[in-house]
Amino acid sequence: MLWAHALFLWKSRCIMATYVDILKSEFPEIDTEVFEYITGVLDCGGVEFEDGEEVYDAIGGLLQGSSADCKNEDDIRDICQQMFNTLKLSNGHAASKQVLLDAPVRLSQISAECGESLTVDARKLEKAEAKLKQKQGRRNERDSQKTTNPLVLEEASASQASSKKDSRVDLSGKNRSYDIRIENFDVSFGERSLLQGAELSLSTGRRYGLIGRNGLGKTTLLKMLASRSLRVPAHITILHVEQEVAGDDTGALQSVLESDTVREGLLTEERLLNARIANGTAEGMETIRLSEIYAKLEEIEADKAPARASIILCGLGFSPKMQTQTTKEFSGGWRMRLALARALFAKPDLLLLDEPTNMLDVRAILWLENYLQTWQTTILVVSHDRNFLNAVVTDIIHLHSQRLESYRGDYENFVKTKEDRLKNQQREYEAQFQYREHIQVFIDRFRYNANRAAQVQSKLKLLEKLVNVRASVHRFPDNFEKLSPPVLQLDEVEFYYNTDQRLFTQLSVSADLESRICIVGENGAGKSTMLKLLMGELTPVNGIRHAHRNLKIGYFSQHHVDQLDLNVCSIELLLNKFPGRNEEEYRHQLGGYGITGELATRPVASLSGGQKSRVAFAQMTMPCPNFYILDEPTNHLDMETIEALAKALNKFKGGVVLVSHDERLIRMVCRELWVCEHGNVRRVEGGFDEYRDILQEQFRKEGYL
The missing domain is CATH 3.40.50.300 (P-loop containing nucleotide triphosphate hydrolases)
Known part of the structure; x- marks a missing residue:
């Protein structure tokens, strides 16, 4: 019995591989991206297709566009039927299909080639089946939790491959480079993987724009860097403009000045030492220390700090009167501007900005563009404002398909280098939209049918696995009569x-x-x-x-x-x-x-x-x-x-x-x-x-x- 089950698994895997051969032989000039998309659909959804017509509904349009010899609709349907036949198990049923997808049996341990005599370790196979049952039980439990409590809060997490050598260098303090390179890291949000095996390189003094569709993980990546969940050298200072300044009795200008912790520390120490000298309690070394503090304050031009802070605040829209107001007098939007002003004044080694133009008017955006163009350290900014990106950034980092790709130049330069792929992306979008709609029709039709409950749940999971289709605004309806002006x-x-x-x-x-x-x-x-x-x-x-x-x-x-x-x-x-x-x-x-x-x-x-x-x-x-x-x-x-x-x-x-x-x-x-x-x-x-x-x-x- 166990031997027959193992042979069934091995034969089924052989069958599933052959649709790739059909695809390559029938469409030898198919684009690489289209090929990968189609095989991905068949890989993740193959067991869900009920007949060849469903396969045609999912990928037929793409195959039609990939046909160099202009195959007609009937030809495409025949090819889809052949692919379905390779996906269909010769004597399987729904339960067998689930075992096929999840069984943790290494076929290389069973047999290396077709026709070879098979021997199976019964104890190993029994353990594998037991593990499979445990795995399925955990999955059902998670699904049940999601059904009963759809608003469970999820948390972001990050992991990366670590090198003992890099860790030793970082701890020793010998690494004085301000370049950042993070290799082979993953970022997840709850159970959803956002980045896998990604690499991020940030050269000091360059300004990077992080772009990508909503929901792919741009904000989460900034948070992982700010919290140092991803390893950034310890000597590099990071500021993430994320939360508004707390409302208290501190004046707006003073709040900005206090963000420079080095200057504030020196001034505090200066006041304490001067008080001890005035009281006659100072020791000789303290007088020497006071001289060092004065030299350091002069070196960092501490006396010019109030004027510099005031210029930043003015640029962001704070009038002279507003600069004297306490932070608790401002609304949330103005406190966010204060948080941005503090970050600009503090000059961190790595400045992280998440949609900074959302809180600003046109005047303040224009000022910020000018100010950041002379920024000396590294910036990583998430923004949907392409004109802002064109004015500010020197590089683009594109987040897509769970990875990061870097491009030199501004956003317009990035767009030009991607133009050749837009047609393929559009075809992918249209095919996937059609496939999603097909699955959705099935879900809507049988959502409340108890006999189809397992299939509906399976379709819902498949829908979640598919990449989200591109969000769009098709058109605004305008079937109305003309009105004479002024309206x-x-x-x-x-x-x-x-x-x-x-x-x-x-x-x-x-x-x-x-x-x-x-x-x-x-x-x-x-x-x-x-x-x-x-x-x-x-x-x-x-x-x-x-x-x-x-x-x-x-x-x-x-x-x-x-x-x-x-x-x-x-x-x-x-x-x-x-x-x-x-x-x-x-x-x-x-x-x-x-x-x-x-x-x-x-x-x-x-x-x-x-x-x-x-x-x-x-x-x-x-x-x-x-x-x-x-x-x-x-x-x-x-x-x-x-x-x-x-x-x-x-x-x-x-x-x-x-x-x-x-x-x-x-x-x-x-x-x-x-x-x-x-x-x-x-x-x-x-x-x-x-x-x-x-x-x-x-x-x-x-x-x-």
């Missing part, structure tokens, strides 16, 4: 929250269905307030708001998470907001924004920031508005989704008014630029280029550069 207007509007602070006086603006308007200005100038006046959420103190009777506004809030019910899944969220439609309509709506398959059934609270943004877009567009008002829509979106958003807005036939700091989005979409300042709004005729020139001139006049 939205503010006339001589005055507004204030209190009489001591008048935000707007005599504000007059108008927009129609042809409008593509971007509003810029410093934080606190009233941009979000102006959007709420346009929507009618706020009522003018004086003046008139006029809106066309058929105007239907879709609004995306800067704090869009507040618009979402976090306790339900995305499908339920749309059902509760727009009742009366079937589940497929809600799934279709979410799928247009990259929320597909199992993602749509997760609680919204468990989704990433970017995924929550896409759910908010799906909710906003469901009632088919004819005018969109968007407040910082690019926060938490990756570059691919921002590009897709810009293209969708350009195709949209209604009006658009947006507040954004993303230069790329502004240039791609907007035809008008309004600057919000000094209680009013003025139109900049020269667009974004003129606005940049105005800000650069201000920086030069005020000495911030």
Whole structure:
């Protein structure tokens, strides 16, 4: 019996290998990436296919595009059937298939070649089967936990191959290089592997942009470096701008000065020694030490530190008055700016920045670009702002497929080197999307069928194994009638929250269905307030708001998470907001924004920031508005989704008014630029280029550069 079982395993493995031969013989000129993708689908999902037609549904489109001799549809279906036959076990069933995938039997220990007489150690095979049962039991237990508690918190972890020689050199203090090289390391988040066998090299003085789709592990990698879970030489100082400054009675300027621990330590020691000298209790060596401290303070130009800290704060938008305010007086967004100012002032050997432009307005972003261009040590920055990356970085590190690839040059140079692969990536995306949809149809059809429960669970696991498809924004629906202008207007509007602070006086603006308007200005100038006046959420103190009777506004809030019910899944969220439609309509709506398959059934609270943004877009567009008002829509979106958003807005036939700091989005979409300042709004005729020139001139006049 055991001998027959072992022979069955060995024969089955031989059969499974032959679909590769079919693929190579029928499609000799197939692209390497397409070949790897197809074999990956068959490897991880082969036992799930029920017939040749399912194989065709999964990979038929890709095979059609890879056919040099233009095979017709029937030919492709025949080839898919042949591949299915190689995957199908000659006399197996569902339970046998599971054993085939998980059995820890080394075939090299059973037999080396076909036809050779087989001898099996019965005791070893029994142990292997016992291990398999234990493994399956643990897996079922994990699945049960996930089902009963989908919001279990997971933690990130990192591991790397260590060298005793490197450790000894690091501990001895002989390693004085400020270059960082981390080889053969893994990073995981819970049970999900983010990086495997990766390598990271950072040369001192260079500025690296870390890019990749949302959810692949960019932020987690920064955290692993900051916590030194990945080994960075001990003498290299690291600062990760991640959390806002704590609110207390410390002044903003003093908070920045205190981030230079060397200077603060010397000044504290100086005060103590001077006090002892004044009291007559100082010893001779202490007088000598005081002289050394003065020399060191002069060497680091400690007297110039307050001016340098003030320049950094001014560049990030802190007025002289704000610099004297205590940190507890600032909102969370301004405390994040303080955290960035502290990091810039402290000048660490390795500066880690995670989406620094999210907290800044256009003026502050432009200043930061200029400031970082002269940075002397190493920077690793995660950003979705391609213009910021082009202005700042010297190298790009691309995170994909659980590895890191480095490219010299800015983001545009990276894009040029990747252009040849875009067509292959698009084909991969389309094939995988089709395959995911096919699996999802099966899950939806038999989700509540007890007889199919095991198959549904198996399909769900397969769906999780597939790489997430590229998030996109297909288009904004625009099946509405034309409205005669003006469709939205503010006339001589005055507004204030209190009489001591008048935000707007005599504000007059108008927009129609042809409008593509971007509003810029410093934080606190009233941009979000102006959007709420346009929507009618706020009522003018004086003046008139006029809106066309058929105007239907879709609004995306800067704090869009507040618009979402976090306790339900995305499908339920749309059902509760727009009742009366079937589940497929809600799934279709979410799928247009990259929320597909199992993602749509997760609680919204468990989704990433970017995924929550896409759910908010799906909710906003469901009632088919004819005018969109968007407040910082690019926060938490990756570059691919921002590009897709810009293209969708350009195709949209209604009006658009947006507040954004993303230069790329502004240039791609907007035809008008309004600057919000000094209680009013003025139109900049020269667009974004003129606005940049105005800000650069201000920086030069005020000495911030």
